[in-house]
Amino acid sequence: MIPDTAPPATDIDAILRGQHGDPFRFLGMRLASETGPIVVNVFAPDASEVEVIDAKGKSACKLELINSEGFFHAALGRRKKPFPYRLRLRNPQGHEWEMHDPYAFGPVLGEMDEYLLGEGRHEEIYRRLGAHPMTHEGVEGTSFAVWAPNARRVSVVGHFNAWDGRRHPMRRRGATGVWEIFLPGIGRGETYKYEILGTYGHLQPLKADPVGFAAEVPPETASVVHGMVRHEWTDAGWIEARRPDQRADPISIYEVHLESWRRGDGNSMLDYAALAEQLIDYLTEMNFTHVEFLPVTEYPFSGSWGYQPVGMYAPTSRFGSPEDFAAMVDRLHGAGIGVIVDWVPAHFPSDAHGLARFDGTALYEHEDPRLGFHKDWNTLIYNYGRREVANFLRASATYWLKELHVDALRVDAVASMLYLDYSRNEGEWIPNRYGGRENLDAIDFLKGVNETARHYAPGSLTIAEESTAFPGVSRPVSEDGLGFDFKWNMGWMHDTLEYMSLDPIHRKYHHHQMTFGLVYAFSENFVLPLSHDEVVHGKGSMLGKMPGDRWQKFANLRAYYGFMWGHPGKKLLFMGGEFAQEREWNHDQSLDWHLLDDPMHDGVRKLVRDLNALYRATPALHRRDCSPEGFQWIEGGDADNNTFSFLRWADDGRPVAVISNMAPVVREGYRVGLPLEGTWREVLNSDASDYGGSGVANGTIRATGEGMHGQPASAALTLPPLGTIFLSPE
Structure with a gap:
C-alpha cells in the first residue's frame, strides 16, 4: 500500500457504522488526487481476499484488508486513470466468486x-x-x-x-x-x-x-424487484374506442371484493386468471358494463379490504403477479367489460414498513396531527401541499390508467380530503389561510389528478366518492370544478334505503325520501351506489333491510332495484346484492352462491340481469342520465298510494314510463298520464313470476286521448304489489 493514499479513518469508520452519506466519493475506484495514483476501496465483510480484475480478465492488484470487519484498500501506482474492472472475492472457506463493483457505475437518473x-x-x-x-x-x-x-x-x-x-x-x-x-x-x-x-x-x-x-x-x-408491468396488450381497439365524455353511455357497475367474491376448495382464494375467467362469464351473463374492484393496490391487512394501501404502484400479490393482473384487465376488455379500481389517495396506514415517517420525518404526512391524522381510521393524511407528495400520487393514478389499462379510478373518501374539519371537533383542526375549512391543497391536488388522467390516459374516467354538497365535483376544472367525470350519489342512497326499510304503512309519511333526489339529480353527473359500505358493520344485507315477511322482503328488493334502474344516474351494485344474499358480507369467505338453488334468490338475479339488458338497450334509460331533459315526473306526489311514476326520454323521442308501487297491494285501474296515444307494452315487471313475484302483469296497454298528469294521453294500469314496471310505446 502506498502510505499517502491510506483512506481516512473517519470514512472507514462511517462505512463500518453505516453512517456514510456520500459513499460514491469514497468507495470503488478513483484517483486519489488530480495527479493520482488510482485507489480502490471495497467493503466486503464476507470476504477474506479481494482482487481487482481488468477487462481482459487479468489481475490488476490485490487489495489489502486494513480492517478486520472487511474493509479493503489498494493503490495502483502504475495506472494513470480508472479503467473497467470486476472484483474477485474469496471467503475464509475458500469459496471464490466474481462481481461488478456497484461503486464503479455512474448514475442512472439524468x-x-x-x-x-x-x-x-x-x-x-x-x-x-x-x-x-x-x-x-x-x-x-x-x-x-x-x-x-x-x-x-x-x-x-x-x-x-x-x-x-x-x-x-x-x-x-x-x-x-x-x-x-x-x-x-x-x-x-x-x-x-x-x-x-x-x-x-x-x-x-x-x-x-x-x-x-x-x-x-x-x-x-x-x-x-420487478420493474414496470410487461404484458403484450391486445386491447388497442377497446382503448381507442373509449370516448372522453361517457355521460350518455350505459354504465352499470358490479362492485367486487376479489378475496371474497368466490373461493376455491378449502376456502382458498382464486388467482387473477381464475377470477378473470369466472368474472367474464358471470358479468357477460348479467349484462353489467363494468366491474369495479375494491382496492388492489398492495395492502398489508386483509381486514381493511384494501383501503389502507402501502403499495400505490403494485397490484396485490395475493392473486398473482402484475402481469397476471394486466392479463385479467386485457381479458375483461376483450369481453367488452370496463375495469374500474378503487384508488385511495386520502390516507395511508402507519405500518412500520410503509410511508409513515419515511426518512425520520413526517415526509408524506403532516407533522401536526390536526392536519395529518385520521382519528376515524387511525391512518395518516398525505401532505398534498408538498409538491413531491402530490407528484407521487398523481403518477400512481397515471400508472394504473396508462400502464395497467384500467378504465376508471373510483377515488375513495374525497369528502375527507376536501375539508380540514372532516370528523373533527372544534379545536382539532387548523383553518386554511383564509380562515375557512376547505383543504385548498387537496382541492388543487384533485384537480391535478383529473387533468393529468385526461392527458395521459384519454378516455379514462375518474369517479368521486364524495358525500357532501361540495360544488362542482363533476364539473370540468376549466369551469372551476374538481374535474371528476362522475360522483357517487350518497344522498340518494341513504334516503331511498331509509324509505325502503320502512313498513309500507308508514311510507306515505316519508314519500319525499324517494323523490328528493330529483331536486338535485342533475347538479352533478351521478352514479347511484348500493356499495359494500351498506352491507357491513351491522347494517345487514340488502335483503335484510327490507320489511315484511319473506315474500315481501324479496318483492321490496325487486321493486327497489326496478326504481333504481329507472332513475337517472349510472348504476352500481355490490356483489351478492344481485341475488339477495341474506347474511351480511364477510370479507373472509365466499358469497353464498348456493342460494341460487332457491328460486326466490335466482329470481332477483334474473331481474338484475334483465334490468341491465333493458338499461343498455334502451336509449331513454341512459342517454340523458345526466341531463334534466331526460326525466319528467308523471306523478311524484301520490304519497297515499305509495306510488311513483315518471318518464325517461332520449334524443330519439321514444320515452319509457316507469311506475313503482311500494305498497303490498294490487292497484287495479290505476291511471297514469302518458305522452303518446296508442299501444304501450310492458317491457319489464319486477313482479313477474319468473323473478319470484305474483305474476300481476299488464301485457299491452292502450293509451287513449284522455289527458292526465299534464300529458296528452293516459292509460289505466294494474300495478303489481311491491312492484316496478317499465312501459314502452310500440
Whole structure:
C-alpha cells in the first residue's frame, strides 16, 4: 500500500457504522488526487481476499484488508486513470466468486429527471423511481431510486447482501432528495427494502419501496424487484374506442371484493386468471358494463379490504403477479367489460414498513396531527401541499390508467380530503389561510389528478366518492370544478334505503325520501351506489333491510332495484346484492352462491340481469342520465298510494314510463298520464313470476286521448304489489 493514499479513518469508520452519506466519493475506484495514483476501496465483510480484475480478465492488484470487519484498500501506482474492472472475492472457506463493483457505475437518473423531480412535475415518476431491471453501462442489474430528502444515509438491503445496510449505501442526487444506486447482477424476483438513517441519526424500520411494482405475499412485507408491468396488450381497439365524455353511455357497475367474491376448495382464494375467467362469464351473463374492484393496490391487512394501501404502484400479490393482473384487465376488455379500481389517495396506514415517517420525518404526512391524522381510521393524511407528495400520487393514478389499462379510478373518501374539519371537533383542526375549512391543497391536488388522467390516459374516467354538497365535483376544472367525470350519489342512497326499510304503512309519511333526489339529480353527473359500505358493520344485507315477511322482503328488493334502474344516474351494485344474499358480507369467505338453488334468490338475479339488458338497450334509460331533459315526473306526489311514476326520454323521442308501487297491494285501474296515444307494452315487471313475484302483469296497454298528469294521453294500469314496471310505446 502506498502510505499517502491510506483512506481516512473517519470514512472507514462511517462505512463500518453505516453512517456514510456520500459513499460514491469514497468507495470503488478513483484517483486519489488530480495527479493520482488510482485507489480502490471495497467493503466486503464476507470476504477474506479481494482482487481487482481488468477487462481482459487479468489481475490488476490485490487489495489489502486494513480492517478486520472487511474493509479493503489498494493503490495502483502504475495506472494513470480508472479503467473497467470486476472484483474477485474469496471467503475464509475458500469459496471464490466474481462481481461488478456497484461503486464503479455512474448514475442512472439524468439532469432532466432531477429537475422534474425537484419541481414535482415528473408525471411518469415510476419510470425513474423504484426498482428497474436494466442494462446499465453494458452490465445487467437493477437500478434503485427512492425519495428520502431528510435522510443521512439510504441503503438497499435484501438477501443479496444479508440485509446489511452498510453494504450498499446509495448516491444522493443533489437537492432533489432522491437516492439511487445500480446493483449489478440483481434481477427480477429479488426481495428488498430500504434501510434509512434518519435525519436525527436514528435507523428507521426497514421500508418497502414507495414506488415498488410488486411485493411479497402478505403478511410478508418486502418489495420485489420487478420493474414496470410487461404484458403484450391486445386491447388497442377497446382503448381507442373509449370516448372522453361517457355521460350518455350505459354504465352499470358490479362492485367486487376479489378475496371474497368466490373461493376455491378449502376456502382458498382464486388467482387473477381464475377470477378473470369466472368474472367474464358471470358479468357477460348479467349484462353489467363494468366491474369495479375494491382496492388492489398492495395492502398489508386483509381486514381493511384494501383501503389502507402501502403499495400505490403494485397490484396485490395475493392473486398473482402484475402481469397476471394486466392479463385479467386485457381479458375483461376483450369481453367488452370496463375495469374500474378503487384508488385511495386520502390516507395511508402507519405500518412500520410503509410511508409513515419515511426518512425520520413526517415526509408524506403532516407533522401536526390536526392536519395529518385520521382519528376515524387511525391512518395518516398525505401532505398534498408538498409538491413531491402530490407528484407521487398523481403518477400512481397515471400508472394504473396508462400502464395497467384500467378504465376508471373510483377515488375513495374525497369528502375527507376536501375539508380540514372532516370528523373533527372544534379545536382539532387548523383553518386554511383564509380562515375557512376547505383543504385548498387537496382541492388543487384533485384537480391535478383529473387533468393529468385526461392527458395521459384519454378516455379514462375518474369517479368521486364524495358525500357532501361540495360544488362542482363533476364539473370540468376549466369551469372551476374538481374535474371528476362522475360522483357517487350518497344522498340518494341513504334516503331511498331509509324509505325502503320502512313498513309500507308508514311510507306515505316519508314519500319525499324517494323523490328528493330529483331536486338535485342533475347538479352533478351521478352514479347511484348500493356499495359494500351498506352491507357491513351491522347494517345487514340488502335483503335484510327490507320489511315484511319473506315474500315481501324479496318483492321490496325487486321493486327497489326496478326504481333504481329507472332513475337517472349510472348504476352500481355490490356483489351478492344481485341475488339477495341474506347474511351480511364477510370479507373472509365466499358469497353464498348456493342460494341460487332457491328460486326466490335466482329470481332477483334474473331481474338484475334483465334490468341491465333493458338499461343498455334502451336509449331513454341512459342517454340523458345526466341531463334534466331526460326525466319528467308523471306523478311524484301520490304519497297515499305509495306510488311513483315518471318518464325517461332520449334524443330519439321514444320515452319509457316507469311506475313503482311500494305498497303490498294490487292497484287495479290505476291511471297514469302518458305522452303518446296508442299501444304501450310492458317491457319489464319486477313482479313477474319468473323473478319470484305474483305474476300481476299488464301485457299491452292502450293509451287513449284522455289527458292526465299534464300529458296528452293516459292509460289505466294494474300495478303489481311491491312492484316496478317499465312501459314502452310500440
